[in-house]
Amino acid sequence: MSRKLLPGRLVxxxxxxGKVREITALLGAYGAEPVSAAEMDLPEPEETGTTFAANALLKARQAADLSGLPALADDSGLCVDALNGDPGIFSARWAGESKDFGEAMRRIEAKLGDIKDAxxxxxxxxxLALCWxxxxxxxxxxxxxxALVNPPRGDRGFGYxxxxxxxxxxQTFGEIDPDLKHRISHRADAFAKLVGLVF
Ligand SMILES: O=P(O)(O)OP(=O)(O)OP(=O)(O)OC[C@H]1O[C@@H](n2cnc3c(O)ncnc32)[C@H](O)[C@@H]1O
Ligand SMILES: [Mg+2]
Structure with missing residues (x-):
């Protein structure tokens, strides 16, 4: 089902x-008033889906039901060809409880190192899922x-x-101007499709 998003508060x-910052910037032009899940004190649901889409939908659905407002969720990740798409939907989980992405990036390199000429x-x-x-x-x-570079470079982004x-x-996504990342990233690509449907 597709429909238009009216101006007003949006969770x-x-x-x-890092994501909230990027999504808020991307929403800037559309008259939406973004409020984050943290500001609304919403719980972080368990991501039990087996696809990016399923996880985005479950996060947006929970937030819409609990807040009574339209809610936009993002499920994203890095897929490495030589690792059969890993870490993929497990991208956040590879960084562990402490959200150590330095460690997650070293883990990717270690696994690539085990494969000859990977x-x-x-x-x-x-x-991106938007639920009402x-x-x-x-x-x-x-x-x-x-493509992946080693060692990692830049501290302007987040995650991988x-x-x-x-x-x-x-330049890596960690080195480029954030405004440029907002124009060329996977999130920008998804956002452009969403805009066509709901704004
Ligand atoms: O679920 P929410 O609360 O939105 O936050 P999260 O960090 O757990 O998000 P995901 O479950 O979607 O996990 C995706 C992970 O993939 C990584 N990721 C996604 N988009 C990225 C980007 O633009 N740049 C770098 N890493 C990214 C990042 O480390 C995320 O933690
Ligand atoms: Mg998550």
């Missing part, structure tokens, strides 16, 4: 400050292709950004 159903192709995926309290929902997916270079670029 950004994420507990990741290709370094990877892509980020972003599923009355049961309506929209889901879209975006993607950006690139320091190890990812978009195809055709030289």
């Amino acid at each position: 950004v159903a994420s507990h990741n400050p 290709p370094r192709d990877a892509h980020f995926v972003c599923a 309290p009355d049961g309506g929902e929209v889901e879209v997916e975006g993607r950006v292709d690139g 950004d320091p190890m990812f270079v978009r195809s055709g670029d030289d």
